[in-house]
Amino acid sequence: MKFLPLVWRSLWRRKVRTTFTLLSIFIAFLLFGVLMTIRSTFSMGVDLAGLDRLMVIHKISIIMPLPVSYQAQLRSVPGVETVTHNTWFGGVYQDPTNFFSTIATEPEPYFSMYPEIHIPPEQMKAWAADKQGAVVGVDLAKRFGWKVGDRVPLKGTIYRKKNGSDAWEFNIVGLYDGEPGVDKTGFFFRYDYLDEARGPGTGAGTVGWYVVKIKDASKSKEMASTFDSMFANSSSETNTTTEKGFIDGFAKQVGDIGSIMIAILVAVLFTILLVVGNTMAQAVRERTSELAVLKTLGFSNGLILTLVLAESMFVAVVGGGLGLFVAWAIVSRGDPTGGLLTPFVLPQRDLLVGIGLIAAVGVAAGLMPATGAMRIKITDALRKA
Amino acid sequence: MSFFTQVFAVSWLSLRTIPQRLGSSAVAVVGIAGVVIVFVAVLSMAQGFYAAMTAAGSPDRAIVMRSGADDEMTSGIGGPEADIIKQAPGLRHEGALPLAAAELFVLIDLPKLSTGTPANVPMRGVDPASFGVREEAKLVEGRMLRFGTNEVVVGRAAARSYAGLTVGSEIKAGQNSWLVVGMFESRGSVAETEIWCDARFLQGAYRRGNSFQSVRARLESPQTYGQFKDWLTSNPQLNVSVRPELEYYMAQSVTLTRLIRSVGFAIALLMGIGAVFGAILTMYTAVSTRTREIATLRALGFNTASVLVSVLAESFGLAALGGALGGLIAYVGFNGYQTSTMNWQSFSQVAFAFAVTPGLLAQGLGYALVMGLIGGLLPAVRAARLPISSALREL
Numbered sequence: 001m002k003f004l005p006l007v008w009r010s011l012w013r014r015k016v017r018t019t020f021t022l023l024s025i026f027i028a029f030l031l032f033g034v035l036m037t038i039r040s041t042f043s044m045g046v047d048l049a050g051l052d053r054l055m056v057i058h059k060i061s062i063i064m065p066l067p068v069s070y071q072a073q074l075r076s077v078p079g080v081e082t083v084t085h086n087t088w089f090g091g092v093y094q095d096p097t098n099f100f101s102t103i104a105t106e107p108e109p110y111f112s113m114y115p116e117i118h119i120p121p122e123q124m125k126a127w128a129a130d131k132q133g134a135v136v137g138v139d140l141a142k143r144f145g146w147k148v149g150d151r152v153p154l155k156g157t158i159y160r161k162k163n164g165s166d167a168w169e170f171n172i173v174g175l176y177d178g179e180p181g182v183d184k185t186g187f188f189f190r191y192d193y194l195d196e197a198r199g200p201g202t203g204a205g206t207v208g209w210y211v212v213k214i215k216d217a218s219k220s221k222e223m224a225s226t227f228d229s230m231f232a233n234s235s236s237e238t239n240t241t242t243e244k245g246f247i248d249g250f251a252k253q254v255g256d257i258g259s260i261m262i263a264i265l266v267a268v269l270f271t272i273l274l275v276v277g278n279t280m281a282q283a284v285r286e287r288t289s290e291l292a293v294l295k296t297l298g299f300s301n302g303l304i305l306t307l308v309l310a311e312s313m314f315v316a317v318v319g320g321g322l323g324l325f326v327a328w329a330i331v332s333r334g335d336p337t338g339g340l341l342t343p344f345v346l347p348q349r350d351l352l353v354g355i356g357l358i359a360a361v362g363v364a365a366g367l368m369p370a371t372g373a374m375r376i377k378i379t380d381a382l383r384k385a
Numbered sequence: 386m387s388f389f390t391q392v393f394a395v396s397w398l399s400l401r402t403i404p405q406r407l408g409s410s411a412v413a414v415v416g417i418a419g420v421v422i423v424f425v426a427v428l429s430m431a432q433g434f435y436a437a438m439t440a441a442g443s444p445d446r447a448i449v450m451r452s453g454a455d456d457e458m459t460s461g462i463g464g465p466e467a468d469i470i471k472q473a474p475g476l477r478h479e480g481a482l483p484l485a486a487a488e489l490f491v492l493i494d495l496p497k498l499s500t501g502t503p504a505n506v507p508m509r510g511v512d513p514a515s516f517g518v519r520e521e522a523k524l525v526e527g528r529m530l531r532f533g534t535n536e537v538v539v540g541r542a543a544a545r546s547y548a549g550l551t552v553g554s555e556i557k558a559g560q561n562s563w564l565v566v567g568m569f570e571s572r573g574s575v576a577e578t579e580i581w582c583d584a585r586f587l588q589g590a591y592r593r594g595n596s597f598q599s600v601r602a603r604l605e606s607p608q609t610y611g612q613f614k615d616w617l618t619s620n621p622q623l624n625v626s627v628r629p630e631l632e633y634y635m636a637q638s639v640t641l642t643r644l645i646r647s648v649g650f651a652i653a654l655l656m657g658i659g660a661v662f663g664a665i666l667t668m669y670t671a672v673s674t675r676t677r678e679i680a681t682l683r684a685l686g687f688n689t690a691s692v693l694v695s696v697l698a699e700s701f702g703l704a705a706l707g708g709a710l711g712g713l714i715a716y717v718g719f720n721g722y723q724t725s726t727m728n729w730q731s732f733s734q735v736a737f738a739f740a741v742t743p744g745l746l747a748q749g750l751g752y753a754l755v756m757g758l759i760g761g762l763l764p765a766v767r768a769a770r771l772p773i774s775s776a777l778r779e780l
Contacts, residue, residue, distance in 0.1 A: 020666040027659035034655070038648060060559040061492040061505060063458070063732075064591070096455040097639050099729060157459040164624075166453040235592075237559050239494070249502040253727045253734065257430065257645070260724065264426050265652060268419040272659060275412050279666065282408065 003303075007310045010287070017283060018315065024276045025319030025361070026326075028269060029354060033327020035265050036350035040181075042258025043251050052217035053113065055246040056210035056227055059237040065206035066236050068195075073230060074212055079223060081215050082109045085207035087191060091154035091168065093144065100140055102154065102187040103208075104194040107135070113213050116179045123148070123174030131193045133173035137184035141175050148172055154187075159198045168197075180345040211243070273357075277365040280312050284369035291373040292381030301374040308373065312366030313359075320358035324351065391691040395682060396698035402675070403699065409670040413700070414707040416663035417756055420656045421711025421749040426719045427649035428748075429741040431642045434726070437737035438638035440574035442631035444607045445477075446518065449600040449617060452626040456637065457490035457599045458731040464595035466623055473616045475609030476602055479517050484603035486515040489584050491591055492733055493558050496548040497725070504725075506547050507733040508537075510584030510597075518603040522576060527552040527567030532583045538567040540577035542736035546725050550580070561590045575634070578725070578736045601630070640729045657756055660707075664760025668700050672768045679768055680776035689769040696765035697758070704757020708750040715749070716741045 011018055056074065058064035065087075074083045084106050091102035107127050111119060119135060127133040136146060146152060150172045160166050170189055178184060195204060214223050224240035231238045241249070251258075291304055299307075331346045373381075403410050449470055454460035462470075467487035477484045489510030497504040513532055516522060530536040537556070544550040556563040563582060571577050584597065604610055607629075614627040672679070679692055720741040728735045 016669045017666060020662045020669075023662045024659055024666070027655060027662065031652070031655050031659070034652070058559075059494070060561075060591075061494050063492050063505075090459050092455065096636070096730075097643075099640055155453060157453065157455055160453075233560075235560075252497065252500045252502045253504050255497070255500075255724065255726045257724065257726045260430065260722075261427055261645075261648065264423055268423050268656070271415055271419050272656075272663075275415050275663065278408070279412060 003307060007307055007314070010290075010307075011311050011314060014283065017279070021276060021279055021283075021315055022319040024272065024279075025316060026323040028272050028276065029320040029323030029358065030327045031265070031323075032269060032354055032357070033324050033331065033346055033350075035262060035269070036354070037327070037331050037344060037346045039258065039262045040347050040350070041344060042254060042262075043248075051220060051242055051244055052214055053243040054212045054214060054220060054224055054227070054240050055243055056212060056238050056240045057246075058209070059228075059239045062209060064236070065203045065208060066210065066238065068205050068207050070210060070231065070236075070238075071207075074210060074227060077223070077226060077230075079215050079219060081213040082113055083210060083212050084110045084113060085191070085210045086110075087194060087206075087208040089154075089159065089189070089194065090157040091187065092157055093152070093154055096157075098144075100185050100187055101183075102189070104191040105188055106191055107188075110188070110211070111135075111176075113211060116182055117176050118178055119174055119176040126173040127190070130171055130173055131190055132169060132171050134170035134187060134189040135174040135176055136172060136188070137182075137186045138175050138177050139184035140187060141172070143185070146172050148174060159194065159202050161197050162199045164199065181347075212240075273361055277361055280315060280365035281369045284308055284312070284366065284373065288373055288376060288381050292376065292378045295378050296382070305370045305374055308370035309363065309366040313362035316358050316362030316365065320354070320361065324354045324358070388688070388690070391687055392694045395687055395691040395695040398682075399671075399675070399695040399699045400702050403702070406671055406674060409667050410703055413660075413664040413667035413703045413757075413760065414710065416660035417704050417707030417753050418711035418714070420653060420660045420756065421708050421753050422715045422718075423656060424649065424653040424752060425712055425715035425741060425745050425749040426739070427645060427652070428745050429715065429719055429739045430724075431645040431649065432742055432745060433737045433740040434645070434735065435638050435642050436740050437573060437575050437735060438634045438728075439631060440572045441576050442629075442634040443519075443521070444629070444631060445604050446630040447602045447604060447610055447613060447627055448630050448633050449602060449625050449627050450598070452624050454626070456731045457488075458492075458733070460598045462487065462597045462600060462625065464597065466625070467597050467600055469620065469622055470600045470602070470617060470625070473602070473613050475604050475613035475616070477605045479514075482514060482517070484514055484517045486512045486518045486601045487584060487597040488512065488515065488599055488601055489587050489591070489593060490598050490731075491587065493556075493580070495550070495556070497734075498546060498548050501548075504547060504734050505727065505732055506543060506580060507578060507731070508580045508582060508587070510587035511581045512584050515581070515601065518601050519571065519576065521574075522569050522571040524567050524569050527565075530566055530581065530583065533585065534583065535561070535563050535586060536566045537563045537580050537582040538569050539565055539580050541568055541570045542573075542577035542723075542725070543580055544568050545723070546578070546734070546736045556580075558590075573738065575728075575735050575737075578734055637728060637730045641726065653752070657752065661756050661760045664700060664704065664756060665763060667703065668696060668761050668764035669767070671699060672696060672764045675768075676771060676776050680771055680773050683771070683773050684777065693765045693769040696768045697761045700757045700761025700765070701754060702757075704753045704760070705750070707757075708753025711753065712746045712749050716746065 058066055071083050071085060074080060087104040089102040089104050107124060111117060127135060152170050152172060154168050156166045156168050198204060214220060220242050227240045228238050294304060328346055331344060450460035451462055471483045471485045491508050492505040493508045494503040495506045530538050539550045549556055550565055552565050552568055554565050604613055610629060617623055617625055617627050719739045722739040725734050725736040
């Protein structure tokens with residue numbers, strides 16, 4: 001402890017260098033935090049997907065509808081807990097580029113199947129009483145300034161009403177929030193509203209896909225093949241996957257874009273850290289003769305190693321820690337693009353990786369020159385000056 | 386010595402002595418090169434996607450969809466309506482046949498070769514006029530599909546990206562199967578990600594009755610667009626919207642292009658700040674190692690401006706080197722790289738190639754120079770302000 005002032009002094013003997021080294025590390029780790037957030041966005045919250053929820057979609061493509069009668073058939077299979085369905089509505093608010101997902105579903109049991117989504121019980125009650133009611137994610141509500149009680153018109157790009165109009169009106173009856181990683185930009189409304197109001201020839205009596213909650217997650221494979229064989233050779237064959245598998249597949253469709261971006265950035269990030277580490281190492285190397293003097297004064301090898309490491313660790317921990325913290329603070333303020341990047345969270349695992357990386361940079365930058373300084377003969381080092 | 390000769394002489398001196406400061410100069414060069422790589426590579430992805438989408442459009446074509454529909458996927462046009470549309474004025478004709486094609490646009494799940502997971506591959510039901518409408522589509526392997534059968538021709542990018550699309554193979558989809566008889570190319574556009582089959586046959590397979598999703602029209606010239614559009618939109622039997630094809634594809638690419646661009650710019654900005662810190666560090670080191678040299682020059686009568694400019698020139702030189710290096714790496718590493726993603730407007734797959742354009746390279750280099758300028762500014766001022774007498778005494 002008594003050597004702290006010594007560490008402090010040697011740290012600031014070149015103020016400019018230390019300051020900018022600190023700043024560079026700060027930026028590097030800020031970037032790291034932001035990158036990992038974007039990476040998790042591209043994996044689309046797959047970490048949250050339940051293994052006990054199965055998606056039953058049309059075998060040819062998810063755009064093909066399934067008969068609503070499948071619900072009762074699915075429900076009768078032993079091992080099935082709840083069955084509900086979703087229908088993609090493709091609603092547009094004001095401008096087609098204001099993209100968000102609009103889904104017609106059954107409020108109950110859909111929301112109770114997703115315990116990670118939180119919605120006040122009285123809003124669920126209000127929804128049950130209002131056929132034109134809709135529940136939206138808090139992020140989406142923030143984006144358009146919607147409040148409970150607002151009447152929101154959406155243009156139906158797929159479905160028209162019986163009178164031929166494509167203007168659909170909804171009452172916002174509730175806002176849902178959720179655990180980190182939940183997509184809070186969704187727009188949900190009642191399927192019975194859609195099914196009763198939609199015009200002829202738009203698939204009355206059909207739904208988009210089914211979500212099935214099973215009692216035993218370990219049986220998901222068997223259950224999936226049971227479902228698919230039930231509807232085999234019918235006019236609407238199905239393909240069942242776990243929700244996790246489905247989202248994973250969906251993320252893979254977006255594909256390389258995310259992974260390529262991340263790969264480039266990670267490569268560059270490591271180069272920057274390498275360069276910064278080199279600068280820090282250089283700062284120690286310059287002082288070899290000084291370290292030799294310390295050794296002459298009787299400082300042990302171990303103590304010198306500790307002093308040098310303390311110095312490099314200080315820079316890494318302060319710069320990197322601050323960077324990670326600021327990244328975390330930015331991310332927790334929410335998605336800056338207004339809904340394009342969702343979910344927008346910095347996963348805890350990546351935070352831990354970041355902390356590990358900070359320690360690695362600190363040690364690597366200090367260790368090599370410090371061991372060099374430790375091994376050097378005092379006489380040689382002093383002569384160098 | 387004139388002012389400019391002085392400036393030139395001192396700048397040349399500092400540039401020539403860079404090799405003596407290789408280690409610290411590398412910090413600036415590598416930092417800036419890294420930023421330029423990321424900047425150019427990420428934007429070239431957006432550029433490539435945009436290019437693939439817009440290459441599918443032609444100024445003398447228009448797309449007719451149900452009014453209110455923003456893309457083919459959600460549009461719907463009945464068979465009788467399609468027949469009316471084909472009678473519109475302003476259309477180009479091939480003999481007696483109007484060059485307007487009533488088409489269907491659906492998705493089919495096929496495994497992506499790179500991951501083995503299912504992907505939404507777009508399948509287009511075409512009519513005999515479709516190939517006349519799209520002159521750029523050329524068969525490169527096999528033969529043309531025969532109408533009235535389950536034969537299909539596949540785009541080159543689709544054949545490369547998804548399983549089971551080689552000429553001669555059979556695609557199973559539910560209770561239908563399709564026979565691949567040919568492969569076509571189309572200026573590297575999004576059309577090459579599609580599978581084309583007979584629209585009539587697809588109507589049966591997807592239970593679409595006698596309905597289509599869009600009519601693709603080839604006009605006599607881009608000038609007849611107004612005439613064509615007015616006739617359709619004022620026809621009481623029709624409820625359709627007409628758009629120039631180019632505009633349609635541009636709108637289709639907006640969401641993803643904007644997402645990639647904004648992520649790219651944000652990251653490049655953040656990294657740029659980091660690189661500027663690196664450059665400042667490098668230039669301060671350069672100035673401090675040359676303290677005596679600079680002081681000597683000043684003692685000899687060189688003015689402060691020439692010292693200032695020389696430091697900036699060095700910083701500029703390093704930045705230019707970093708920018709060029711980064712641009713080169715981005716070009717070699719990414720130009721033409723084939724990938725595919727999902728288009729958010731229609732949830733269908735789009736295969737495209739990264740496009741590192743000269744414009745992007747110039748932007749990257751420009752950004753590098755800006756970073757160099759900012760990075761060199763403070764150290765340059767410091768060098769110019771060095772007190773001669775004490776600086777000469779420094780080690």
